[in-house]
Amino acid sequence: MxxxxxxxxxxxxxxxxxxxxxxxxxxxxxxxxxxxxxxxxxxVPHVSCMVPLELEVAATNVTIDQFNTNLWARVYSPTNRRLPSKLPVLVYFHGGGFCVGSASWACYHEFLTNLARVSCCVIVSINYRLAPENRLPAAYDDGIDAVSWLKREALKGVVNELKRCDFTCLFLAGDSAGANIAYHVGSRLVSRHVLTPKGMILIQPFFGGETRSMSEKRSIQPANSALTLPASDTYWRLALPVGATRDHPWCNPLARGAPRLSDLKALKTMVCVGELDILKDRNLEFAASLAGSGSRVQSEVYKDVGHAFQVLQNYPMAQTRTHEMMVHVKGFINQ
Structure with a gap:
């Protein structure tokens, strides 16, 4: 990579x-x-959906809402004929503090191509609306619209790359702000008759709070870090409703007024944590609280890497840890 x-x-x-x-x-x-x-x-350069033939993954861009939100997605589907006729499907949300990023960014295209190949699943990468032009909950609304579109697609079967999907084995996934979106979309879906996810895969979920965690206060980030504390605070000021604090439920899932974690018992959850990430303690606290509410939670801590290591490859151990994480994701999906 x-x-x-x-x-x-x-x-x-x-x-x-x-x-x-x-x-x-x-x-x-x-x-x-x-x-x-x-x-x-x-x-970060934007790239087309072309994938080298030797990777045995087909990719295509699909339009979800052309007229209202310009919502679209990039779909990755393994082409290996030795795989089962029906494959799990991951609805994936990219990171970027809700303010930057794209499903066509080169780093996400490469990462999700390889994740589809290693995990043997179809991935639908959502190009949601960005803040501050579209503050939260716009990205959450886009996530719900994407899942609703998938439900219609399950009935119509128009997109070839989705014809191998087992829609009864649907997972919500994402990294950083994308993991935050996956979590809040999952929280909404448990009470709606759309498509019920089987689980969530939250990679270094971007949560916050007014009270600093120990890793936020003490972690010294290198110059090429994807997330520093000042950047984190700026992202939240741009993404949350004007005047909201970092204890808003969309930022802090453990704050008063946040969705009840116990409502998510039906969803199994994987939380991926970077050892050097400023979000480490917050991620581990969230995973422990989710498990304490009765949910099935699998936590994985990846040593010697920081935030967004899997897409930026800006740590010496990033490539090794990224492959480890892909294998863990495959195992989690197939549990």
């Missing part, structure tokens, strides 16, 4: 090209102006 460097990202804003004052900025990723104008430099 290719390494994507974030160490020089602050240089990606070449010159002021908008005259309104900047009110929020995460170097090289996003700049928000006072008049609402948003800049997102092309730090």
């Amino acid at each position: 290719a390494t994507i460097s974030l160490s020089q990202r602050s240089t990606n804003f070449r010159r002021p090209n908008h005259h309104s004052p900047v009110v929020e900025e995460i170097g090289g990723l996003i700049r928000v102006h006072n008049d609402g104008h948003v800049e997102r430099p092309p730090l």
